[in-house]
Amino acid sequence: MRQVADLAKPHWLVRASPNAPRVSVIVPARNEQQTIEAGLRSLLALEYRNYEIIAVNDRSTDETLAVMQRIATDDGRLKILNVEELPAGWLGKPHAMWRAAQQASGEWLLFTDADVIFRADTLARAVAYAEEVKCDHLPLFPTMLMERPDERVIMGFFNTFFLFGYRPWKLHDPEAADFAGVGAFNLIRRSAYDAIGTFSALRMEVIEDLKLGKLVKAAGLSQRAAFGRDLVRIRWAVGAAGIVQNLTKNFFAFMRFQWWRSLASCAGIVVLTLAPYAGVAFAPGWAKAGYAAALLGIFLVYAGMSAKCDIPAYYFVLHPVGGLLFVYTVLRSTLITLWQGGIVWRGTKYPLEELKRGLV
Secondary structure, three states: OOOOEEOOOHHHOOOOOOOOOOEEEEEEEOOOOOOHHHHHHHHHOOOOOOEEEEEEEEOOOOOHHHHHHHHHOOOOOEEEEEEOOOOOOOOHHHHHHHHHHHHOOOOEEEEOOOOEEEOOOHHHHHHHHHHHHOOOEEEEOOEEOOOOHHHHHHHHHHHHHHHHHOOHHHOOOOOOOOOOOOOOOEEEEHHHHHHOOOHHHHOOOOOHHHHHHHHHHHOOOOEOOEEOOOOEEEOOOOHHHHHHHHHHHHHHHHOOOOHHHHHHHHHHHHHHHHHHHHHHHHOOHHHHHHHHHHHHHHHHHHHHHHOOOOOOHHHHHHHHHHHHHHHHHHHHHHHHHHHHOEEEEOOEEEEHHHHHHOOO
16 A cells, blocks of 8 residues: 555645646536535635636536536636536436536546535645656545544445455556546546547446546556545545445446346355454354454554544454445445336436446
């Protein structure tokens, strides 16, 4: 993990320069009246000299557009794109970002979400790093704002799952299949974005942020990932129930809409999550040693995680609880998607057969 850059370190603090490459920040939003103002104002406060912001109102039925327009009257760097109708064969978010990118003038495109709060020096640090290592795509892992223990329990397991499934220190290795993408901060060169087919290639992808990284890696382009405590912050959900609700639309898509894959994954997670704890408690004699070594490994992962996020190392004792919540989320996502015949998100239903055909 030490191979993954930490952009919060002093080395990456650079002075704003008018000669810095132009960046177009793209913010899709649908019914985000509660969060959009704080997010946009944090972007307008960035200490970067050469950038624009394109906020996309994606068919909102609340006051999202009105909030955008009010902020835009104060600062000409904020441009507003209003989407009133979703074309057939598109999910709303990929379509909104694709439309905005068509109007963007930046050498770099930064795709982010409406509820993300940026620190003033975030963009300058990220662009400085991307230019120095000459990468084409840079996802920056956000700081998840967690206020309750149940949020830390499920996010601790989710972070561990991601760590082993998408080794971020391997992204730059062309021989490794690992890739990454982060909805809160996907920075990509315009030339790379065009080379992978733009968001048109991801028009029916539910997890379009992650799959953007997959297309970059498949195209043989350079990819890196970075940490940066408090550079990008997000209060993603309230409580474990809120996190489960947010992940319900994603997890069956993550399993490629295959029920048997969901069941197999759940079985594997239960075994790998519970076995070390059960073995230490019930295995006889020296048979405990292997389970104890596995338990030590889990603790060390949590110890390392505690340096990057607000999840203390001692939460490793609740790792099995997080695993069971994760399994519940996968099964819930699978059953609800099959029952509905698709995904209903922000008031729009996307049929399952179309989602399957659109998988990358």
